[in-house]
Amino acid sequence: MARPIVGIIGNRYLMNDQYPVHTGGTMNSEAVAQVAQCLPLLIPTDPRYVSVEDLLARCDGFLFTGGRPNVHPAEYGEAETEAHGAFDRDRDAIALPLIRACVARGQPILGICRGFQEVNVAMGGTLYPEIRDLPGRMNHRMPPDGTLEEKFELRHTVRFCDGGVFHRLMGAPEVLTNTLHGQGIKTPGAGVVVDGHAPDGTPEAIYVKDAPGFTLAVQWHPEWDAANDPVSRPLFTAFGDAVRAWAKGQGAVPAAVV
Template structure:
């Protein structure tokens, strides 16, 4: 049996400040290959070169990874400010409708960091431009200095809903994760269920209510050492099984993955 194909939504990147490319992090590609046992394919985040219907036919699942630019606040009815940072309207134009189409079809999706936020916005939710500026909230941003190991180090615990999707998937109500994000969920989208939070109440784990297929998102970065981490591995493994099931014509509802 051939392995499932998992599309990883790309990010626009300039090489030497002059040559524009679409790129995906090696960590995400390695996690898809090794833990999902799937073939990773970079999907250009540019509506001029990809079509949602074509993508649904080409892939058995999608990872919506992190990215430096944020979802443009116009996508959730707010005005852009300096605090919102940089934007990538092309990725917005590909990712948001693709998320909705995948959920409607039952095609598996996994949202990571920006992808987590995209899932919320895709279903009508909104975002805070800067979590650390809110009263009582912690600084969730990546440490500005240090090695990769220090930047992706475990920063805080996540508490999952008793008996919820993530509790069943992880086999524990509390796990430790890294933290490399500035924005976060303000108002949850209509079908977005917050299934895990950080100690300061910041939403960190979500799923799409009544989704016919795997539709989970996390605010942290599980791709880091995914094959060895006890939190990352079961998440990617479940996603990989869902993609394999899709490739064989089956469905894996988000609420029944564990």
């Protein structure tokens, strides 16, 4: 049987400061292909080229990746400020309704970093524009200098709810993760369960309560060294299992039974 297809929701990027491209990090494709055991397919995330209906019909699951552009605050009822950074309104136009459609029908999704924030916003939640500016919060941003290994170094713990979805999936109440984000959840969306926190209280792991399918999302970047990392591997393996079940017509696999 052909591998099921995971649509990778990528980002708009200007190559060599003038050539517009749609991009997706190689490590995302690697994690999907080698750990989830699915076929990675990069989506040009722009409503001029694709529709939510087309994507739902042709892909079996979706990976909502990280990226420098942030969800526009208008999507959660707030005014744009300098702290909100750069935006990709075309990605907003595809990603947010796609998440809502997948949640409703049980089609598997996995959100990473911006994708984590997209899941929350799609369900009606809000975001802080800059976590490090909040009292008592640490700087969750990527180190500005150093090698990739240094940028993706494991830097803080994430504590899961006892007996929760992530606790059962990881087989541990606490794990060590990298951290490369500026924004974070302010108020959870409808049905969004915060199932893991950083030591400073920042939400790091979520799922959608009572969703019929796999709807997990994390604020860190599990695609880094996914084949070897003991936290990343079970996450992508469970996602791949849910995608295969969907592709075989076996129905949705709820996050609560992962």
